[in-house]
Amino acid sequence: MSLVQNVRMDFQPIERPADAFQQSVSAEELQAVCHRVFGAGGRVVSAVEMGLGMYNSTYRVTVENQARPVIVRFAPEPDRQFGSEREFMRNEYATVPYLTAIAPLMPKVIAADWSHELVGRDYLVQTLLDGVPAPEGLRRHPRPTWTAFFRQLGEITRTVHSVRGRAFGPVAGPAYETWSGAVIGTLRDIAADLDAVALDAADLRKAEAIAAEHHAVLDEITEPRLLTGDLWTVNVMVAEDADEPTVTGVFDLDRTSWGDPAADWPIRMAAAKQDERVAFWETYGERDLSPSAAWRARLYEILHLGAVRLEHHRLADTSAIAGTYDAVAALLPRLA
Structure with a gap:
């Protein structure tokens, strides 16, 4: 994991080969997302890419005007997704109303964006789970x-x-x-x-x-x-x-x-x-x-x-x- 200083944030993406399935977003893209979701005060202080998952690209992000870090997840680019796995993130979002029985265990969705206006990928911003x-x-x-x-x-x-x-x-x-x-x-x-x-x-x-x-x-x-x-x-x-x-x-x-x-x-x-x-x-x-x-x-x-x-x-x-x-x-x- 390399440390990149960009747009006044500590940005720590995971370095992967150019042909790897998972691909990081840029520091500028991550900042643009948080500015849209959290407003003018939503400056990213730090963003660390988490390597547990093998599908989405997931970041633990500290935002200046938020009391706790948040999780920002980016789906793979549409043309990289298999047909049997297409739009998994949208499927997850559609499931939230059916999971109220385990809601205390689930991250809360702060924002979801399928527009691809800022990044050519779907993304979710969620609360950080304890533990x-x-x-x-x-x-x-x-x-x-x-x-x-x-x-x-x-x-x-x-x-x-x-x-x-x-x-x-x-x-x-x-x-x-x-x-x-x-x-x-x-x-x-x-x-x-x-x-x-x-x-x-x-x-x-x-x-x-x-x-x-x-x-x-x-x-x-x-x-x-x-x-x-x-x-x-x-x-x-x-x-x-x-x-x-x-x-x-x-x-x-x-x-x-x-x-x-x-x-x-x-x-x-x-x-x-x-x-x-x-x-x-x-x-x-x-x-x-x-x-x-x-x-x-x-x-x-x-x-x-x-x-x-x-x-x-x-x-x-x-x-x-x-x-x-x-x-x-x-x-x-x-x-x-």
């Missing part, structure tokens, strides 16, 4: 105490999943009348993105065909529920000095959608290992282990693997990309 990122905070506690964290995560997930919707698919759209339509549409979009970056999508298309053939199993899900999309440790804050890991905030819920709760990312992650995370189920509740639910879970895993493959491509992680093909190949015969 430290959970990956860092958990390491400060003995592993046996991590069960407290996962119980809280299970309760938060259950609360979000209790919110009912009217259609399936991303909160900001497109909307689907059936759950099978949403799943098939997502698989199709991911396959198209893989094509666009010259990665083989044949396995995703086979999964799409199987989903269409067995759509009735998917359409046993008739009530859309709110899915967090990406809730896990990297998107959670914990208290700095509590006796045990205590959740103080959750953020970056930009992959939210309406669908089957069993398809949500925290369900996948909670089931991935038999370690402290099994405490998640103590507050979330028991999983449906029926044959139909097990079939759907295998299809959801393929869908997740497709999205993960795109993320590994963004990070130029060739070996991890190969691993997704092996994992999907092992699952496909179990869907036939």
Whole structure:
């Protein structure tokens, strides 16, 4: 991280290669945004780019006329976004009214701007959450105490999943009348993105065909529920000095959608290992282990693997990309 002195601010962007997916904004652009949002007195004193996320460009910004630092997040430029991930920030903003049940844990939106008048990217200005990122905070506690964290995560997930919707698919759209339509549409979009970056999508298309053939199993899900999309440790804050890991905030819920709760990312992650995370189920509740639910879970895993493959491509992680093909190949015969 290099220190740049510009427009009378301490500006600390993260240095990345020119072809990296994430790209910083300029100090002048950041100052223009804060002047628009906070008025003539909104001079930026310092701005530090935060490197936790792998999609948006996020800054912790100290503004002269604000009592606390704020968070300013910039979406990738539109032509850098995959079709299956388009306008995630707008999807996150559209979800805010449905997350009131966990509002005390969420950052407040100070301003949102999709106009591209100042920067050719969508941006959000939000309040700063208390605490430290959970990956860092958990390491400060003995592993046996991590069960407290996962119980809280299970309760938060259950609360979000209790919110009912009217259609399936991303909160900001497109909307689907059936759950099978949403799943098939997502698989199709991911396959198209893989094509666009010259990665083989044949396995995703086979999964799409199987989903269409067995759509009735998917359409046993008739009530859309709110899915967090990406809730896990990297998107959670914990208290700095509590006796045990205590959740103080959750953020970056930009992959939210309406669908089957069993398809949500925290369900996948909670089931991935038999370690402290099994405490998640103590507050979330028991999983449906029926044959139909097990079939759907295998299809959801393929869908997740497709999205993960795109993320590994963004990070130029060739070996991890190969691993997704092996994992999907092992699952496909179990869907036939």
